[in-house]
Amino acid sequence: MGTSVQVSPLSGVYNENPLSYLVSIDGFNFLLDCGWNDLFDPSLLEPLSRVASTIDAVLLTHPDTLHLGALPYAMKKLGLSAPVYATEPVHRLGLLTMYDQFLSRKQVSDFDLFTLDDIDSAFQNVIRLTYSQNYHLSGNGEGIVIAPHVAGHMLGGSIWKITKDGEEVVYAVDYNHRKERHLNGTVLQSFVRPAVLITDAYNALYTNQTQSHHRDTEFLDTISKHLEVGGNVLLPVDTAGRVLELLLILEQHWSQRAFSFPIYFLTYVSSSTIDYVKSFLEWMSDSISKSFETSRDNAFLLRHVTLLINKTDLDNAPPGPKVVLASMASLEAGFARDIFVEWANDPRNLVLFTETGQFGTLARMLQSAPPPKFVKVTMSKRVPLAGEELIAYEEEQNRLKREEALRASLVKEEETKASLGPDENSSEPMIIDTKTTHDVVGSHGPAYKDILIDGFVPPSSSVAPMFPFYDNTADWDEYGEVINPDDYVIKDEDMDRGAMHAGGDVDGRLDEATASLMLDTRPSKVISNELIVTVSCSLVKMDYEGRSDGRSIKSTIAHVSPLKLVLVHATAEATEHLKQHCLNSICPHVYAPKIEETVDVTSDLCAYKVQLSEKLMSNVIFKKLGDSEVAWVDSQVGKTESEKRCLQPMASAAAPHKPVLVGDLKMQDFKQFLASKGVQVEFAGGGALRCGEYVTLRKVGPTGQKGGASGPQQILIEGPLCEDYYKVRDYLYSQFYLL
């Protein structure tokens, strides 16, 4: 009957930890998001590690660490090997976010949880979908259709709809119903009555969103105030998510006011980020794509923002007040942390937070009220080795290399024996050596000479070491030399060769500096020292998170009115608050599972399918109501030729049924309708509508609930016996369909 649906959170319930939820639909396991936080604590991923290998598909929603940060680690260490589905921007910007995270970490620690290669390989098997693309899964997932839809919040951000047999499971976290500069609002409201809605209660208690217009003014005023007195402004931002909106605001404002203060966007991947974003116009708001279509004006051709990929460029920038957007937003790593430490003790400077810092990070600490006067910060730096350390390191490396070489030669010997033994006529006796040489060069760089000498051991079992000699005899037959047609086929690859040279690494788009950092194999070490930083600069927090606030969350859920609701990702209070609210007024089935607690949200809906026979349908008269049509049917169950259940007309006259009035009466609309018919009409107290002199009309019963979930409407019409009464009654009837 129903499709079985189970939800069990792996992280991110009753707190603000990264998001990661396991949803199993008829035994097919979806991992919804695979997040990590800026602290990269592997213990957070323990629940995931227990189920990673059983996961069949991963769906990603947003391109930030909280939603996809654990992907490389889970793929490498936890045995996650399922295909990953995401939109193109989530894939691309997510990849850049991970690069930035890795490179920032690598600068300050011996980060070994994953490497750039792990990131590349994790993102290589991402299947990219477009919004509203219905993707039919195959294999065990046969019959399941997944589709990403617009979520707002971040570029490419998605809410996922998973459908099986008409049952819809909707996963919507961090959506934004408001339209922003570069993003459209979510389309979550267009889903009506899904079987299950999994959503976050993150902002359930936060209802104080100021008008975006006022907020922008305040934001820009705060920045310009500090710039004008000669201070610097630091905005700790994420790598490729919300920062795009901030860049647009600044860019627009700078062109309007013709400011000359420079703006710098500093992450390890800033230039690639903007390059990609420029080609993602189809994912952005209608106004951005419209302006491009009509005037070819790409909003992300930033004229006032300088993209920087390393800190030296910023240090070399002309002195004077400037705005710097730098990652990470948490101030735990990245350029933002360094800059913060440098700038914190100047009271003219401003650190402007645009989002709530992750729990337990420096940013969160600074956002507390009142802000701390001093913070203790551990600053780490990667420095090249020098002097004795370097010598010791080199000796160690040499020793390792020698060992490696010895092992390689042994292996080679084995191989040589193995290959030469049975196949003495091998036409290329030298091949083993060339291969080994090649390998050695590849992995050990400049040390290869030693190894060539070390490694060149004559194969002990060979018959006689000699240079290869080929007897160049060609085969002839009666038509002449035998030709192998393959030799003359023009190979297709040839024409792409040039491009491929230029193309190089397919996925690993990195800036040159980054690349140099990556390839920088100079021995180095990390040194740390603790600093006490005096925080004398101004600290301001403004909400540019781009999430729906509590009130809109409630009205959105009420509009969607799912049959069952699962709440995740919020503090305990917020979760409890929203749960109570929904239980009271939206739907009776609200769940807020704890970590690794499995809730069964299989719908208890009964349904079966029948075929409607032509005979039946030819006698049905539909009445149009909104975008659907309704009719009453009396029918009898029969069988079609193919043994399917089929509805046929009744053989005998149907028993009369209780008449049903179908329609949704809005008092306000009805009032206008009556007025247009010339009836004097006004609202009396208590929601009653006075029509004419005597007749009153009111709605009784529970009325506070929206979405039609409250059951049938009760309308009471009363008045004395008079003509008006019957007139109003006729008008009222005209608003309904009688079935």
Place this chain on the structure above:
Amino acid sequence: MASSSTSLKRREQPMAREGDQLIVTPLGAGNEVGRSCVYMSFRGKNILFDCGINPAYSGMAALPYFDEIDPSIIDVLLITHFHLDHAASLPYFLEKTTFKGRVFMTHATKAIYKLLLTDYVKVSKVSVEDMLFDEHDINKSMDKIEVIDFHQTVEVNGIKFWCYTAGHVLGAAMFMVDIAGVRILYTGDYSCEEDRHLKAAELPQFSPDICIIESTSGVQLHQSRYIREKRFTDVIHSTVAQGGRVLIPAFALGRAQELLLILDEYWANHPDLHNIPIYYASPLAKKCMAVYQTYILSMNDRIRSQFANSNPFVFKHISALNSIDDFRDVGPCVVMASPGGLQSGFSRQLFDIWCSDKRNACIIPGYMVEGTLAKTIINEPKEVTLMNGLTAPLNMQVHYISFSAHADYAQTSTFLKELRPPNIILVHGEANEMMRLKQKLFTEFPDGNTRIMTPKNCESVEMYFNSEKMAKTIGRLAEKTPDVGDSVSGILVKKGFTYQIMAPEDLHVFSQLSTATVTQRITIPFSGAFGVITHRLGKIFETVESSVDEETGLPVVVVHERVTVKQESEKHISLQWSSDPISDMVSDSIVALVLNISREVPKIVVEEEIAVKSEEENEKKVEKVIYALLVSLFGDVKLGENGKLVISVDGNVAHLDKESGDVESEHEGLKERVRVAFHRIQSAVKPIPLSAD
């Protein structure tokens, strides 16, 4: 699924619902190339594919035959790509006709559409009366055009559609339309060969029931891409190496970008050529370059991986020329210029200068329209006429290397073999080529299950689809799965083409509709004794229950468990009931009764005998009414033997048994109709049963 037009089926057609007929009518591009426009209608939904002009004509003559259809009934208009013969009559159709549906195209198409048509309006030198639309109309049309991304499913009035990559040019799409489970694929122009920047046309996941496919290339086969590119680069390399100039006349958009990519790449791989400049001389192409630089996502993986390093459309060895004045002709160079046909403009100016030098070369990169100079010089005449009327010897080398991105025969037949659509409709091809293609395709599908049609303009192809209507019974009604013979009654909700049956109580749960109950309370002045009312009601209605209101202690009467009559005060009584037709009727009669009591006191006489007598009379009356109604419905109704009625319609005869309601007839449809009519008449003339359940 598709029914042929045999006589048997024809006879049944009047009985089948009208909506099951599917009509495809080319309004343009039927047995011709240009002005693509195909109309399709099925189950009351109307779709138009493409909206082009014929570039060979001007003014109204260039339009498709729009007057064949009523533009106001079109629900959706889908544009496959930006070429003039597919999109250029759109401003006219949107602004000058009664069309009020929705228009969709891909992002890239929309961006280029505007530039291209604005350019077209500027360039076309026709009189004001002949102008189909102006720049203002184009700008207005931009607001009405909606964008669709590849694979994105959109639903409009129950029509579901999505698009696949079509190759051909940037943003070109093939549309798959799904109406009530019947799928139609319209390919537009497509190419199954991946080239330097475009993806090959995708093979749709689902096989369509009808495939409307282009046939431009007919039965021709293309040269392999490698050979074409090699010839192209070799000619250019050898010409410039000998100090010659190369002219490539090409249409500003589409293939030109592909050729530029080839050149830029070739130059990058041959440093010896770096001192030889390449120009493209088209302001339009220059404007569109921004679009090409942006919609990288619609291109193939190769471009996307190059994009990872640098944008391939930011050319390193190619520069733009705005006009011939900027061009300094000082030695070997490569120039790509429009128009492609060498009719006039920049490409012609260069041709006139260069044609007599035998070191120079001209490469014609694609299909050329009859009558243009480009078509003429392919045959390498000795002399050509210059723009100033003089003749000059044609000494430059002329090469024809086709880079046209239309599917050739091999691609078309593979594409169709994979999809195996039962109906194939060929459009967008020259009549002879199309016939050859049709013949050859027939040999590919010898089993006879495939119909291949080549309708001319305005010639309709009709097909019949017997789509099953499946309904889902949900909620309370479905608690028990019924067996054969059980009855199912409920509300049937139709949304788009999906049906659901549910109990009225569940309506608000499973749909956005809601039910309502209307309670009515009416007060009537009445000053007599309440007992009189109770007595009178008891005389007229079968079930009348008296009780006493618990709160006020006043008497209450409930009639037929529907209407509550209550004494409100000395002067008033009230009636309360829940609205439905029967209760309304009961209450009306109570109101009449109460009013009559206050007016006068009529005598109620029980007249038993009359009642019995009237019973018989009633029977007769009923019979008469039934007869009269049947006559009004079916015309020829006679009284047959055994009291049966004989009804004959169009030579079919049905016998109706008035007693049981049984109908006998050889014609199923007639039998059904008579039976339903008789049931309805019976329920109309017989007394209304009061107990609803």
